[in-house]
Structures are given as structure tokens and as C-alpha cells.
């Protein structure tokens with residue numbers, strides 16, 4: 001099916017540009033079939049299309065035409081979508097123009113929407129452009145049901161990237177000498193995205209040799225470093241106070257390392273943190289106690305650790321909206337991963 005292929009291509013593109021960012025060992029990142037009974041029309045069908053074709057220009061990083069389409073709030077603000085009224089929705093007007101019209105969206109030179117994608121967007125708006133309803137709660141004509149049944153869902157990657165842009169703009173790039181030293185140590189250090197001076201650092205290629213001494217190299221770029229992946233590396237609790245200084249981190253991968261609750265004591269100071277992965281470590285419920293002040297934390301991965309459901313629930317009470325991923329054990333998750341991934 002064409003749409004399926006398109007989505008596969010899009011996913012590959014996303015992987016190649018931000019490849020290192022998406023190796024979170026998480027079942028939810030995996031591709032799966034759309035399920036009309038449990039999946040939402042906007043989140044699981046519409047948002048991925050917009051993410052693949054539109055939000056590069058109308059999204060977190062750019063606002064061409066002075067509007068964005070990457071969240072519910074931004075779509076509503078854009079006034080390009082009027083639920084139930086195709087003829088009043090400028091979004092429909094623009095995507096339905098002939099391919100050679102100079103106002104057609106996406107514009108010339110960019111990958112166009114397929115006939116199926118146009119059909120899906122038209123359907124969603126005609127059905128009221130709901131952001132909350134499940135597919136099965138809408139009226140789904142037979143031909144659309146067939147298209148939807150063939151869709152593959154994988155979480156749009158841009159959603160993750162946008163997180164970093166909640167941070168204030170940086171006037172200066174990071175110190176080139178400090179970046180050079182990190183690079184020389186074999187750590188992949190790069191700008192998080194084109195339009196930002198924030199940096200991501202990934203030690204995956206040197207995981208075996210990366211240790212507490214190298215963590216010290218990161219401190220001179222702490223004002224710029226917002227993503228850090230030291231999973232599977234030799235990092236230990238000895239770096240805890242150094243890690244605790246990396247205050248702009250929004251995303252931290254510590255999975256499969258020898259860190260313990262002592263590390264979390266310092267991680268608990270990283271008040272910008274939105275994503276933390278400590279899967280396959282020795283952390284326990286006592287360690288989670290230190291994380292209670294991380295009010296921006298949205299995702300925490302603790303499978304194959306000493307963390308219990310009771311401990312996870314306690315933290316969830318302290319941080320509204322937090323999703324604690326305990327792997328197969330997680331009881332109340334709606335769309336349970338089909339197969340637990342083996343670490």
C-alpha cells in the first residue's frame with residue numbers, strides 16, 4: 001500500500017537525520033498497525049501525516065506563514081482547520097489545489113501528499129476535526145476503513161525534538177574548544193537541530209571507553225548540552241555530582257550502566273529534565289524519591305531495575321502527567337506493547 005510505503009520512507013528519513021536520538025529501548029517507539037478501536041484519529045492518523053509533510057515548515061522549529069501545525073493548540077490557533085467545514089478550512093483549500101498551482105501545500109519541490117493522505121485529512125475535518133475521538137467513534141466509510149487498516153503508526157519523531165525548544169534561545173554557540181575536546185574523545189557531539197545552538201552528546205560509539213573522567217569534559221558546555229546519551233558506558237556514581245551540574249539537560253540516557261540511587265540524588269537537580277532512562281540499572285524506589293522535584297519530567301524508563309509499582313506510583317503522584325515505563329509489568333497502559341524487548 002502506497003501510504004504504508006510513504007510512511008516507511010518518512011520514518012527512514014527521520015532516522016537518518018536524528019538517528020542517534022531515537023534508540024530509546026522502548027516498545028512505544030516501534031512501528032505497529034493502527035488500531036481503529038483504540039487509536040485516536042488525530043494523534044495516530046492525522047498528526048503523523050502533518051509531521052511527515054507539513055511541520056518541517058509549520059512546526060516547532062519553523063513557522064512559515066506565521067503558524068504551526070504540530071500540536072492541537074497550534075492547529076487551533078492557526079485557524080486553518082474548521083471542524084465540520086471543509087470549505088472554510090484553508091488547510092483543505094491549500095492541500096487540494098492542483099500539483100502545479102503555486103499555492104499548493106506542501107509547496108513545489110517538497111514531497112506532496114498522496115491521494116490517500118488527502119482523503120484522510122478531508123475525512124477528519126469533515127467529521128469535526130476532533131482531537132480526542134478514537135477512529136472507531138467517527139463515521140468511517142468503507143474505502144477509508146481500508147486505507148486506515150493499512151496504516152502503520154510510529155510516534156512522530158519531531159515531537160521529541162521539539163522538547164528542547166522549550167528552552168530559552170541561546171545567544172552564543174558553545175565554546176568551540178570545549179566541543180572539540182568532547183569530539184576528540186569520540187563522543188558524537190552536535191547541534192540538536194538546524195535552528196538551535198543547543199547540543200546533543202552521544203557516547204554510543206565509545207561506550208566501552210567512556211567513563212567518569214570523560215563526563216568532566218561535558219561541564220564546559222553545560223549551558224548548551226540538552227541531550228545526553230551515556231547508556232551502556234562505564235559511567236558510575238562517581239560522576240553523580242558532575243552530571244548534576246548539567247542543568248540544561250532535557251533528555252538523559254543512563255540505561256544499562258552501573259549507576260545506583262546515588263546518581264539519582266544528583267539527577268534530581270536537573271530541573272529541565274523531561275526524559276530519563278535508567279532501564280537495566282540498580283536504581284530503586286528510594287532513588288525515585290530524589291526525582292520528585294522534576295516537575296517537567298514526562299517519561300521515565302525503569303524496567304529491569306529495583307523499582308516497584310508502588311514506588312513508580314508514588315512518583316507519578318508527585319509529578320502529574322508523568323509516564324513511568326516499567327516494561328511488560330505495566331498494568332494500566334492502554335496500548336500495551338505486544339512483545340517486551342529483551343535488554
Ligand code: HEC
Pocket residue numbers: 050053054055056057058064065080090091092094095103105106107110113
Ligand atoms: C517547504 C515549506 C512548507 C511546507 C513543507 C508546507 N508549507 Fe504551508 N506554507 C509555507 C509557506 C512559506 C506559506 C506562506 C506563503 C503562502 O501562503 O503560500 C505557507 C502557507 C500555508 C497555508 C496558508 C495559511 C493561511 O494563512 O491561509 C496553509 C493552510 C498551509 N501552508 C498548510 C500546509 C500544510 C497542510 C502542509 C503539509 C501538507 C504545508 N503547508 C507544508 C511553507 C510550507
